[in-house]
Amino acid sequence: MYDLSGKVAVVTGAGRHRGLGEAMAKRLAAEGASVVITDIGAAKGTQFSSEHIGMTAEMAEIVAEIEKAGGTATAHVCDVLDEAQVAAAVKKAVDTYGRLDIMINNAGIGYLMSGILDLEQKDWDAVLNVNLRGVFFGVKHAAQQMIAQGDGGSIINTASQAAKRGFAGAAAYVSSKHGVVGLTRTAALEFGPHNIRVNAICPNHVTTGLGAWQNEHFSAAGGQGEDEYMAAMQARIPLGRVGLTSDIAAMAAFLCSDQAPYVTGQNLDVSGGEEMH
Numbered sequence: 287m288y289d290l291s292g293k294v295a296v297v298t299g300a301g302r303h304r305g306l307g308e309a310m311a312k313r314l315a316a317e318g319a320s321v322v323i324t325d326i327g328a329a330k331g332t333q334f335s336s337e338h339i340g341m342t343a344e345m346a347e348i349v350a351e352i353e354k355a356g357g358t359a360t361a362h363v364c365d366v367l368d369e370a371q372v373a374a375a376v377k378k379a380v381d382t383y384g385r386l387d388i389m390i391n392n393a394g395i396g397y398l399m400s401g402i403l404d405l406e407q408k409d410w411d412a413v414l415n416v417n418l419r420g421v422f423f424g425v426k427h428a429a430q431q432m433i434a435q436g437d438g439g440s441i442i443n444t445a446s447q448a449a450k451r452g453f454a455g456a457a458a459y460v461s462s463k464h465g466v467v468g469l470t471r472t473a474a475l476e477f478g479p480h481n482i483r484v485n486a487i488c489p490n491h492v493t494t495g496l497g498a499w500q501n502e503h504f505s506a507a508g509g510q511g512e513d514e515y516m517a518a519m520q521a522r523i524p525l526g527r528v529g530l531t532s533d534i535a536a537m538a539a540f541l542c543s544d545q546a547p548y549v550t551g552q553n554l555d556v557s558g559g560e561e562m563h
Contacts, residue, residue: 288543291318294383295542296375298366298424299393299444301325301340301348306444306492307392308348309531310538314390315357317539320383323348324375325393327363333412338397358383366393366420369427376427385435388542389428391421392444395459402457410458417462418469425473429482438481440542443470444534445486445553450561455507463488467553474551483550485541490557491519492529524559 300307325340
């Protein structure tokens with residue numbers, strides 16, 4: 287549907303099955319792009335446990351699945367907290383495939399959740415640093431490469447419905463995603479003269495692996511069963527269902543394609559109508 291033949295993409299936070307990053311990477315590969323899949327690769331303490339991050343073996347499985355489907359991909363370990371590692375991921379794309387056309391800054395934390403009075407600085411810092419500082423590094427180093435190439439590109443940041451409204455019990459997450467919106471708008475202004483388009487995708491709830499954890503966490507916090515919690519969620523979405531990873535991947539493919547040459551600085555709701563601004 288969107289021919290991305292000859293394009294080269296980096297997708298951060300793409301090393302988990304059922305994740306948004308995996309879905310976007312697979313869709314770009316199916317459209318003909320060569321894709322560098324990155325994730326942290328190994329657990330690092332309680333904040334970055336194997337339950338929530340893409341492990342090296344899982345990254346390799348996703349690459350194998352892309353290749354089996356006829357696509358081109360490689361895996362690269364990258365901790366987005368480290369600017370040098372983000373720069374190295376961009377270099378990996380250039381060294382392996384010759385250039386960089388697409389950067390999807392998807393790595394994020396959506397599982398360190400607590401009310402403000404119980405929120406510890408270490409968790410605040412972890413969420414803000416991964417979700418916002420990590421995106422900043424990705425935007426910066428992708429733009430540097432694209433400017434050097436001289437023929438534009440597309441940068442996509444994964445924001446959230448939480449970039450558009452508040453959610454009790456998620457102060458750090460909400461703050462980080464609001465920040466991604468501001469960064470996206472500013473980057474679009476700065477890099478527009480270089481024909482680099484910068485946009486953010488704002489999904490509502492998607493039951494990824496992380497989403498399943500959120501269902502359990504927030505239903506318990508609200509004193510509801512998961513079925514009751516999910517039924518209430520579906521009832522407030524005009525299209526009557528929660529999001530799918532394929533919904534987000536479809537928007538990413540569109541924004542990366544030649545069908546969106548005049549779209550930049552936008553924070554696009556993919557929410558079944560739950561968000562309309």
